[in-house]
Structure formats: structure tokens, C-alpha cells
Amino acid sequence: MNVRALRRHAGSVARFLLLLFLVTVAVFLLLEMIPGDPVDAILPADASPEQIAAARQLYGLDDPLYERYLSWIGGVLQGDLGRSFQTGVGVAETIAERAPVSLELALLAMLVALAISVPVAVWSAYRPGGLLDRAATFVTSATLATPAFVLGIVLVYVFGVQLGVLPILGWTPFSEDPVEHVHRLVLPVLTLAAGECVLFTRLLKGDMMATLQQDHVLSARARGLPTWRILVRHALRQSSFSLVTVSGVVIGRLIGGTVLVEAIFSLPGMGTMVITAIHSRDYVVVQAMVLLSAAVYLLMNTLVDLTYPLLDPRVRKVRTS
């Protein structure tokens, strides 16, 4: 770790903090930009001016803008994301209750996507133009043209309605019935995984094909190593770094994807929470969700930026020389 690398890391961290600050300001202003008085939503239509004034006083709406920002951000830093205007329940508690559903969905989709795309990409790169490669190319370009919400409904129609083999909608907690829980997760996870599958397969195959042209693969082959060993140890290991470069994009897509998938399959996650909140004008919930997802997204992207040179020594070597 020399001075240059340290300075670059410091730069990344500084940029992260600056962007995070800008994001919090924007998310705070989001609520300000919404037309109408926020207290209208909680007070009866015939509320007297005194009642309105009292409510504004209670929520601190008459303080100057920067003071309200500071008190809001102070609360956020202590884990207080505000209280729903509709239900009066703390937003942080609602999120804590719903986050496991969305996280489980995203994590499983990621694993399924990797489990499908890695073998397909490795074999397609090894035998380009072969049967599997052509089939994979066809399926990926078709999937790329199918938005998640279209794919989800079509899967529901085929497997739920026509074949009747999988349940269509709803959620069963793992603690109630583990088998039913997995059963109900199949279609949502497949829908969410499909898009990532395309991304991983295309990226990994392209990178693997380039890697397989390199000298060390030729030398491994000349030494008579078995094919699987060359593919996995010599080519896949090196090419898998390319997957890390897209993890930022993948996280952003998964956050958006869970919103859609939860809406399609009526799952009780954070996505349905935010959509319900928009429809019931419960803007504090929307604000919290936007803040949280942007913060996570920004943090993950910065981490990828920082760890990439640690994972791939070739990048590190050029940098330090």
C-alpha cells in the first residue's frame, strides 16, 4: 500500500461522503417538493386554523429549512426514520419487519443466477458456436427483451394457471411451513434471477473467451492438464473478476427488481410497502425507502471500487508501477 493507492482510497471515501450528503439533502427535499400541506393528510378536512397551526408546530413544520434538515438527519443517524402519517407506526420498525422478505428474494435470485450462468458461460466459451452456446444466445436475447413484470406474469400463467404446478401469489413464512415457503418462492426468484442470468452469462462468456486465448491456458493445455481443470482453475478464476465489476449494476437492478417482483406476486416486502405508501400518500415511508436504498447502493458501489484492486492483482500492479 503506497502513498498513491492511499490517496486514491481517500478520494473514493471522500466522494462517497459527498454523494451521500447530496443524497440525504435530495431525499429530504423530496418531501418538501410534494404539493400540499403534509398535515392535511392527518387532520380532518374541517380542521380549524388553530388545529392546523398546532399540528405544524408538533411536526416542526414552521422551523427554517436547514433546521428541519438537521433534526431529520440527526434522527436518521440514530435509526429514527420517522413515523408513518397513516398508521403512526415507526417506519424503521416496518422496514425491519419487511426487509427479510426482500433480502431473501434478492439473495436467492443472485445464487440461482450464478448457479445457472456460470456453467453455461464456461461451456459456451469453451465451445463457441456449439449447441449449448447457440441455445444460450437465443434464450439470453429473448430474456433481455422481456421486462421482469412481463416475464413474471407469463411464468404465473404457464406454471400457475396452465400447468397448475406452482402456487400463484402470496407468501408463507418459513416458520409456518418451510416446504410451502420454498414452493411459493420458486416463481418470484426465477423472475428476478432471469435478468441477472443474462448479464452474468454474456459478461462471463466474453471474458472467458478472451482468457482462453492467453498463453498460460495454452501452456496448461500443453502440460496435458484435464480440460475441466483448465477451464475452472486457469480460466474461470481469472475471468470471474469481471463479475465483480458489474456487482454495482446488479445491486441496483435487484433493488428495483424486488419492487416489481413483490408487486407481481403480492409478497410482503419493502417493495410492496413503498408502492402502497405512494398510493396512500404516506410520503414519509417513501422517503425512508428512497434514502435507505440509495445509501446501500452507494455504499456497495464504493466498496466494489475499493476492493476491486485487492481482488485482481493485475490492476494493482499497473497502478502502483
Place this chain on the structure above:
Amino acid sequence: MTELVQDRPVTAPAAPASVADIKPVRRKRRDVGAVFGAAWIALVVLAAIFADVLPLPDPNAVTNAFSAPPGGAHLLGTDAIGRDVLSRIVHGARISMAVAIGATSIAMVIGVTLGMVAGYFRGAADSAIGIAVNFMLSFPPLIFLIAMVTALQPGLVTLVVALALLGVPNFARVARANTIAFADREFVTAAKALGARPIRILTRELLVNVMLPVMSLALVVMATLVVAEGSLSFLGVGVPPPAPSWGGMLAAGRESLREHPLLVLIPALFFFLTVFAFNRLGDWARGRVGRESSI
């Protein structure tokens, strides 16, 4: 091996902005897909332009024929409250195309301007624009759109503005990279030596060169924005009903998926063909632009 090490990018490779950014590995010689794509897009655009002139019922006119099958007076049938499906598809194409063409054009103008200014002047302008672009990229795309439609009231204008903003970073990135690549070329040096002002160099010398990769990016962005608009309409936060939109039709048809699957499958097919067409055109354009320009 030394060249290989040198060839590796000095910084971590920039993450692609979407799946479509990743180049397909194999490209066919004769591009039947691109021809189909152009034909399909032309058809949808024409349908959107002439929606009012075509001999179709009013898309919001309610009839007594609820969920009628295709054929007869209603070529693609009617929906749950008796509205003509074909007419709603054709009028819905207006929203998809308004988004695809309108929002992408706005994003292109803003993005290319910012990108070229950043790439040509570098320094403080580059840093400021870089921060602005990174700020927009700090939100996951769908969350960004949800925040925008929450803050501004739902409607076609809001939708176009929000989607245009979503597209700006892509164009800024490509325009900046290509401006930097061309700014050191001889024709730019010659123009400078002749006393051309920066504005002239940017518009007369650099713009034409930057526009080629930008135009091929535009096709990919159009596909992304059609999907994004569909997602919002599907979630019920796009164009408010009863205005017809493909995403809204899909969401409404979902309730009677078992009895009337066509109400879902028809808009689904239109989404698929339109996105597929834009993707194929984008692949084709990228192949024509070649590898020397960075997209």
C-alpha cells in the same frame, strides 16, 4: 505477458450501465433481426402518430361486450369493462413512443452537452459535471423514478422528465469519453491553430464524431426507457388511468389471468416485440460504429 499486463485498464473497468451495454459475443453477418426491428418500430411509431385517424373505437369507450374474445367488431377483443383492446394498444403506443423518442431525445441533448463540456474543458467543469452525474447514479434506477413521480405529480410530462433524467448519465459518459478521445486529434489542433473558439470546435469539429456512438447508444436507452415506463405503469404510478398504456393494461389484465389470459398476453407480446426490436437495432448500430469508439 508484459503486454498483457500493460493492456489491462489502469483503473477498474467502468461498470456497464445496463445489461444491454454488454456486447453480445457473436454477431451474425446478415442482420435479419435489425431489419425486423426497424420495420416493427416504424409500424409502432406510425400507429402512435395516426392513432386518432385510424378507424378504431375510442380507447376509453365502454361497451356491453365485456372481455370479448378477438374477432368481429373488436379485432383483439375487449377488456373487462368492454373497451377495445386494439384501440388501447394503439393509443398506448403513444405513451411508449413518447417516452422512447421524447425522453431519449431530451436525455441525449442534456447528456451530450454536459459530456462534451466536461470532456473538452476538463478541470473544474469536468469535476462539477462528474459529481452531478454520479449524484444521479447514486439512486437505483427504479427507486429514482419512484422518487421523481412521488415528488412531481403523475402524468405524461412528469414521466418523460423523470425518464429523461434517468438517461442523462449514460449519454454524458459516452459523450465525455469520445470527446476526450477526439480532442487531441489533428483536425482539432488545426482548428485551434486557425483561431476557432471552443464553441465552434465543439459544435463543428467534435459533435459529428461524438454523435455516431451516441446515436447507437440512444437505441439501447430507448429499450431501457420503454421497460422503465412499463414498470411504472404496471406498478400504478405511471400515466394515471383511464389513459391507455401497455403497462397499465398488463396490470389490469392480471386480475382475470385465469379466465381471459389474452388481456395479459397481448400487451406482453407488444412489450416483448418492441424491446426486442430496439435491442436488435442497437446491436446492429453498435456493430456499424465499430470498436474504436467507446460506448
